[in-house]
Each structure stands twice: as structure tokens, then as C-alpha cells.
Amino acid sequence: MGHGVGIDLGTTFTGAAIIGPTGSGPIATTMVSLGRAGVVEPSAVFATVDGTLLTGDAAVDAARNEPHRLARGFKRRLGDPTPLVVGGAPYSPAALLAAQLKSVMARVTATIGAVPESVVLTCPAVWGPYRREHFDEVPRLAGLPGAVLVTEPEAAATHYAAERRLGVGELVAVYDLGGGTFDTTILRAREDGMEIVGTPEGIERLGGMDFDEALFAHVDAAVGGGLTESDPADPAMAGVLAATRAACVRAKEELSIEPDVTVRVPLLSGHREVVVTRLAFNEMIRPSVDLTVEALYRTISSAGLTPRDLAAVLLAGGSSRIPLVDQVVSAAFGRPVRTGLHPKFTVALGAAAIASRRVAPTPVRVPSPSARPKVSRRKFLIPVAAVAAAAVVGGGIAFLTGGGSETVAAQADAVIGASSGSPTVAGTINGVGRRPRGVAVSGSKVYVPSSVSNTVSVIDRSTRKVIRAIPMTAPPQYVVVSGDKAFVTLLSPGNAVAVVDTAKDEVVSTVPAGKGLFVPDTTPDGKRLLIPDQEAAQILELETDGTVATPFAKAPAGSRGLVVDHNKVYVVSVELNQVTILDLDSHRVLGSVRVGKSSLALAVSPDGKTIYTANFDDNTVSVVDTESQKVTDTIDVGERPMAVAVAPDGKHAYVANNGSGTVSVIDVGSNQVTATVPVGREPWSLAVSPDGKEAYVTNTLSDSVTILSTGA
Template identity: 50%
Template sequence: MSYSLGIDLGTTFVAAAISRDGQRVEMVPLGDRTVTEPSVVLRRDDGSLAVGDAAARQAGSRPGDVAWGVKRRLGDPTPVALGGEARPAGELLAAMLRDVLARITAEEGEPPSRVVLTHPANWGPYRRGLFEDVAAEAGLEDPPMLTEPEAAGVHFGVTRGLAEGELLGVYDLGGGTFDAAVLRGRAAGVEILGAPEGMEHLGGVDFDEAVLGRVDQACGGAVSELDAHDSRARAAAARVRQDCVVAKETLSVDDRANVPVLLPTRQEEVTVTRDEFEAMIRAPLTSTVDALRRALESAGVGADALTAVLLVGGSSRIPLVARMVGEALGCRTVVDSHPKHAVALGAAVVAARGSAAVGGLAAARPWAPTGRPGPRARRRPRPPCRSTCLSPMPRTPPSCTPPTPWPRPARCPATRPPSVRPPRRRRRLPRRDRDRVAGPAPRPVRAPRRPGDPPVRPDLRAVSTAATTRAPSRAATPAPTGADPRAPAPARRCPRPDTGPRPTPGPARLAHPAPSGPGRSPREPRLPDRSPPTPRRS
């Protein structure tokens, strides 16, 4: 019997659902104890990869050979360090997808007739192209792609009924990403309105880190100070991290949770309350509510026009999420009975009914790859502008979907008016280069004071400027008459304002007072010298 398959390859877990004859939709048990299996990859000693529960069971004893949250690394040029080897994130995702397909094919006895994969709504063409490469490496040829909010909306419309024309807001807070979208009911399914909003690095993994940070702080930093090269310390840190995940899930149904901290150096138990946990995650949850508002503005609808806001994803079961969304938008919130399964169940419905279940499903896949070329070979070319210059449009970042229609560039080379460039400023040379090019500045020559010259009161306003001028050399001032030329020059003193009785003013005031010397008053300025400078002694 033929069947259709929907797979949700998430950041923290993998879920799959089967639809038989287009009527019955059920989950496929992948884990040993649960329906889903963790998104974990382990490198064995022989170089092969183990995924799912088989890898999670050995994560505590071999933390260096385990990789968590690989989906977040898709598109990152830095490979994932796994057991001392560098593996690209696409290869690890393909190993998880290949394992799911092999297990379901072995259980059903035949491969699925149609497979639909889901991805975050905020992925751009570049990451969607890499995700298609992952599917091709796992053995799927050109599988249909569906955004996670659309898949959740389809499942809601099938189970609870969404009449034609009704509007539904989708709040998808998963393990590693967040998506927000607005859907409208149709006769055969749903269609997405506006541009979805989302955050690539926000989800339950970040909340786990918040709880771990709270436990580490309560222990005085004992967890973060563990030696990363010690195998016992790494295993203890992995156990504490897993206990923090369990405590986070416990706080969704209880007011407090206890986290055992079993380290090689100390053993204790830390209690985390729900109020402390909500205080830690309130700020990121506020940003998700703002993203949902932006999705409503993009769709051109108000919050009062929504039938309800559907909360999807494992982290949406946190009580603070429903409370904040309801208070911010003032509308009814609906939590799915199985938030972790809604995306996979909706993908199975789309796989059974085809693209008619979701409006614009074909438009969600910009390329139809043949074989397995790289994403650069399938990159959509940039169209030229409407002028005659045939210059390409500005390149958009890989994480953004190019707008449609393409806007005209604001500064096209052909339509840009001619402008007169201002004259270029000459580069100011350093002082040493200016002296080399223009020569050193001339030094002032001053005449000595003669005995009997009337004292002249210095100009106090010129004292500050005299300190910034270049001091003349000692050779420029000849020795007074009768003095020994071999005697050392007297110490120079800066002129100070006269605090005693006011002296008789001289015939003129000088702008450059000179220091005192033998036979001169300490406050008398030096007259300018008109004679040529005395040569410097060797």
C-alpha cells in the first residue's frame, strides 16, 4: 500500500508522520521511548555516524564525539568538529534524514511515494538550496519543501477546521528557531499572507543555556571551571546539561525544579523556581511577540481580525508564552495537543493532497535541481535595471528573500546625474617630513642686554605665547662683556609676573620676554638682535 511521508528535521528532535490513502495521518515512532528522536550525531571509532537515541545514549561518556543542534550550523562555512574531524553540517543532516527514510522503508516494506520536508520560514534561497542538497545526498530527488508555519496551519485546519477566509496567526517557537506567520483559510487548504517573520537563533536550546547559567551561578562557577580536557569533567558537564533540560520541561507544569549537580569535586542540588525561569526568558519572548506583530503588519491585518493564534513548537508549552501573546494581541491563543508533532502531521497531509493544500507551495522552491550541483551553480541571477546601462541589481544578503518585483536601484550608474567632485585635500605631512621638504623654521636672533638699560615690564599677555615658541639656542646669545667664555651658561628661568611694587615702564614692550642672565634683572626682557648669529661651537 502506497503512503506519503512528512518529515520535520528540527534542531533538537526529528519527527515523521505517515498519511495513507490521503485520509489517515499518524505519527511514526522513531525513538526508543518517545515518538520523536533527538537530533544528535555521534562519530564511532571506525568513522561511521550514529544518530538518534543510539548517539544520545553515548553522549555522556563521549561528549567530544557528539554534535547537537546541527541544523543551526547549516550555511555556516565553518565545519562541525566531531571526534577530531571536520564534518560539514549538511553531511550530518543528510545522515539523520537517511536514517529516518531507511527505518520507515524497512517498517513499511516499500519506499514512500511522496516525501515533503519542512524548514523555517525565515530561510532565504541560499539556505533552502543547501537544504535541497541535504535531501539529494540522502537519496531524495527534488522533494517538495514547506515552511513550518504552513504545515502547522494545515494540520490545524484539518483537525479543528478553518473556514474559508478566516485568518490564523501561527507562533512557532521550537528548539532552535522561531517563526511567525499569518495564514488564511481556503477551500482546499491554507495560504500564507505577507512575509513571515522569524529568528534563526532563538528557541528551547537558548532557554536550556539560561537554566545552566543559573545553576552554574548557584554553584559558584564550578560547572564552567571544569577542565575541558578531562574525560570525567566532560561527562559530568554533559549530565548537568541534560538535567537542566529536564528541569526546564518540569517548570512548564510545576512551580519549582531541582537540578542535581554531580561533579568530581562537589555534589549538591540547586533549586530553580518558575519565577526565576520566567525572569530569564522574558526579554527574548518579548522579541518574539514583536516579530508576530511585524508579520501582522506585513499581511495587512489587525490582531482583532484573527480567529486565534496557534502556538506550535515544544517551547510554546511554557505558560509565559501564552500569557504574553494573549496580553499583547488581545486575542485567543490555542495550543496544539501535540506541539512537537503538528509540523510533521501537516507535512504528511500536504504530501498526500499535493500542492493544492497550501497556496504557493511551488513558489516556495525557487529552483528545480537536477543531480546534485552546489548552491552557487543554482543561484538565481540578478536581473538588470530598467535603464540602458544593463548594470546588475544590488546583491541581497543570503538570509533574505529577494523582493518581488525588484525595486529600481536608487543610484544606477546610467541615471545618476553628473556631479562635480570637490577638490581633494592634500595630505598633511608629519612634522619631520615638513621639515625635510620645507627646511627647518628660522630661529629668532636676540640681542644681549647692556648694563644701564632701563628695566622693561614684560607683557603678561605674551607669557603664554612665549612658552609655546621655540627656544633659541645658547650659541645665539653671546656672552656678556668681561665674562669667561669657557664658563657654563647660567640656568634660565621663565619670567614671572611681578608681585612687588610697580616698576617704571620702559620705552617699549616686547612680545617675547627673554630669560635673565648675568648683569640683567630676572624680569627684564631681551631686546631683539640685528647682528648675524654667532656660529655654534663644536
């Protein structure tokens, strides 16, 4: 069998998926890595002086010095007879889309080592014959006259049907909110594919780009109009506008998880900071979201249906990840609201599935009866249980191996108490700064970074009081403690790791590192720190006594954190919904495991045999066997689980549920939830003390830490 490819030429991002035999033989569907820092790439074209067209990340990079040569959002202009002037030359929207498509096909061909047999492109369902006729020109200009066109909702529903095993005759509504357009379509599952029912609806100019503009206008108003009242022809001001718009895009994305973000505006008169809350952002975009609900109602009515006739409402498009969308659609229609593997990828993956039907199968070779299959018998080294073996990442949890002047060896001699299946709240600590994020517990202290206060609070475990607030040069987010040092990841503009002497509780050095640092961990010997850089899609390595961070290995897109356990590195990806396993010494990828949706955190059991992942969009925890590299169970927990930790005795796992303000307790023997404990508002992280007596939960909106008595 050859390869089929599905390509989603989106308004703001472009994605591609391939389906076909992998290097080891079995058929698989995977996203092609197009972007430098992720799977998708920006839908952008840069026209050089000599007329060469650069696309994707290369186009965005080149535009930093010559922004007038960059074109974005040109898909919205398809069919407009007026050409777009880019770098002083006229281009049709179709020509710019073709340049992007040609570049994507070159990447696809290089990835699979051959030209794919079948190519499927997607377009909005609301496009009429005129727009589709112009879109037909795109593959012709790109040298792909045989490409097939399907609607984006058909592709999304095809992928959904494969994931959820949609029954023949069942109806789904596709709610596709992308970067530039909104589409809604009703589809019925048939044995041979999906059938559009009723009349698709859409809103041509409504999507993530418009939400970006709303956020930009809000920020501009907050700085007294210093952005829109400036001269955009001034090269210096053009840079300010570009930087602020980029900051607004990042802020929009971060607000899907963060309760608030700070947008930094580099005005020529001086830098300004604007704090934007999720509530304020929701108010900005609520009228637009209400319009999408009205459009979906009309689509359902056009098919002669009611919401009760739908099996589910399928959310697709990157902008559908905004929490308000899920909330409003759920409340309006009262039907299950589902999200694909990742909204940004759903359309491309579905298009690839459709492409696969047009690929000729490879003849099956039947082995002779005497042929004996080769069986891989690779052995996994399982580490001995130890106090510091339970490691947690992703939602801001960082476990530790030391603290203050205490050594790892001293803590290994500590007595570990039996963990409780029904912990109680032992107290609440206030005064830890605004918006506490990560947490790490040593033998005698607790370290809590607070991103808005730019401090790391130090809590004395015996008195349960904050004894020091360590100032940081940039917003701190996550922390891990090893021996006599704590390592704190700093957000932009710091983009660094602050090294804290835990005996003095003072910053002794700051090491520049990456662009988007998340939860780190140290190696078992305490000599190296590994840090996932989500924006650069790589893992960085820092010697704990060093001053330079160097690349360790490529990381999956959306890597939120990692755990080092014996000779393995486990990395969790929120975009790919998987745990990737690497060898600590060779840096080789040993395998990957698909887990729940939007996996933000993971923890490893003390014996190293089991991984637990907190799946934010699934409200579940996935249980993974590390030897077979397979999911063995899925456990329903609270709303929006964001952090998970395993007790040192290995008998219970604790899950912080960001959406419901609770901690779920899991008995690892039965994989059953034994208790649900209310904590503060939007719990972000939790960590269990090395002796197993207490767990500490950071509550982001309560600006507090809840102490749970976890010892039986």
C-alpha cells in the first residue's frame, strides 16, 4: 500500500497528515511535522526581492525586518478579483495558497520518501461553486491536478467516526471554529462515508484572527491608544505592533488554561504590562460565540431535526479549544460535546483517512507454515522503589529528591508512612503570592512559584507559614528540588532557569534557556536537569552545577513536562495526547503511548512499572504499563484534571481537578476513586512530601496552598 495525504490549508495554520505503512510495516496515520515549534505551520507567505515565495516559519522569520512583504489570512480573499500586493508585486489568493501547498507537499514527500498516491484537500462547507472553482486552481498551480476536494466538516466527522466508532445512521453536528472562518454542518454516518444533511451554515469572517484583534484592541485601550495612534510606517513602531500582536495571540492560547495572562507591550516610550483575565476575554468574544450557536441552530432546523436527534456535537478547529466554546455549546444544545484527537489536527487527519480509500492496497505476503515470526524481547529495567521515585510533571507538579541542606541519601532513610485513601484538609496557607503555579516539597520546606508576584514562596512545613519570598527576574512557573538546589523555570521575557540555594533560599544564578519552558526534572544522580521547551519542540539539558543549557533531544509538539525515572525519560504532550519514552543515555526514542485528550501531566509509580496521565479534556486519568507501553485502564476523575502525583508507598494517586476545585484519590490496586476532596479555586499543581504524610496543592485563583493529610 502506498501513502495517502490529507492537507488542511487553514486561514491561520496549515496541517498535513499521512496514512500508510510505517518503517516497521503496519499502517498508521500521523501528522507531518511542518512547523519548527510544532506540527502545524503558519499560513503565511513572504515575497523576497527576487520574487521567491517563502512559506510557514521561514516566511514569518523573514518578515521581522520587512513586514510589508508578508501575507497572512489570504484564504479569506479567495475569489476576490482584486490581487493582493505583497512586497510590491500583485498575487492572487490562489497563487499564495498554491505556494503554501507546494511547500507542504515537498515536506510530505521528504518525510515518506516518495510521492503520495492520493492527496485530499479540504475547504469550508459554506463555499459555493464560485469559491470552489477558484480553490480548484490551487492544486493545479501547485502541480497537483489530481488532488480531491472535500469539505472540512466531512473530514472532521470522518476522523471522529474512526475514533468513536460512530454507528451507521447516527447524526453528528460539526462545529468548526478555525482561525478565519466558522462552519457548521450536520452529517449522517453511512457505510461508505459521511452524508451532509440539511444546509451547512457559516460565518465568513469569524475565527481566531478576530479574537486576536479583539484582544489587541483591549490591550491598546489599556495603554491609552498608544498602538493604533502611532505611525505604522515608522520601522520601529512596526516592530512594536508586530510584537504586541504576537503577544496577543500567545495570550489568547494561554487563556485556554491560565486564569489570567500578562501581555507585555514594548512601546517606544517604555514597556507596559496589561493583565487580561479569562473572564474579560470571554466577555470580548461572547457575542461572536453566540452568533455561532445561532448558526448551528439554523443548520439543525434546515435538516428538519432537533438537537435531541444528534449523537454529539463535534468541535473542530483550533479556536474551539477556548473553554467558553465548550461551555456555551454544551448549555445551548444539551448534547455530548466532543473534541477530536486535537482540534487543530482533526480536519487533516480525517482528510488523510479519506485519501487512504483511494490508495491501492499492497498484496499480502502469506508466510510459509515453517516460517517463525521474530519476537522482540527487549527487557525493561525496573528501578527499585525509593522515596524520590514518584515524579510528576505537566500541570505544574514537580517532585523532588532533596531540600535545604538535606541530602538525597538522608531522605532515602526517611520512614515512609502508609498513604490514605481518604485524606482530609489539614490547613490552608495564604500569602504565597498571586497566581501560584508549581510546587515542590523537600524534607522541611515547600517551594511555590507565583507567576504574577514574580516570587517563589518558601513554606516551613513544621509551622505551615511562609518564611521567605524569593524575588525572581521574570514570572516563575514550575520548580523541582534536588539536593541543596531548587530549579525554577521562568516565563518570557526571562526564558531562563533560576537556580536557588535552598540552604540560604537565594538565587545563585540564572541560566538562559529556550522559549517556552515547562515542568523539568533531574536525573537520578542529581547531576543533570532536563527541561521541555514547548515552543522549540525540544528537551534542554543543564548540568546542575553548570551555566549553559544545551539541546538533549527533539521533543513531541506540545510537550508540557517530563519525568526521569532510572534510565528512561517520559515526556507528556498536550497536542499529540501521548507519552513519549526516551533512553536517558542514548537520547533515542524507545516508543510512545497514546493516552487521553489534552494530557497535561504525568506521574510514575515508585516501582517504575506504571505511568498515570491527567487528561484535561477527557476528565480522566490514563493508566499505562511501562513494560508493554500500553494503556491498561482509564479512570474518570473530576473536571479538568491538571496534575497527578503518586504517594511514596505507591498505593494511591492524587489528582488535582482544575475545573471542579477538587482532588480525586485513586486506589492504584483497584484503579477506583476512593475520595474526592474540595480544595481551593482552580487547583494547578500538587506534590506529596517524601515521607508521604502530606500533599500540597496550589490554588491559582485562591492565591493559596491547601495541605492534605495523606498519611493513613
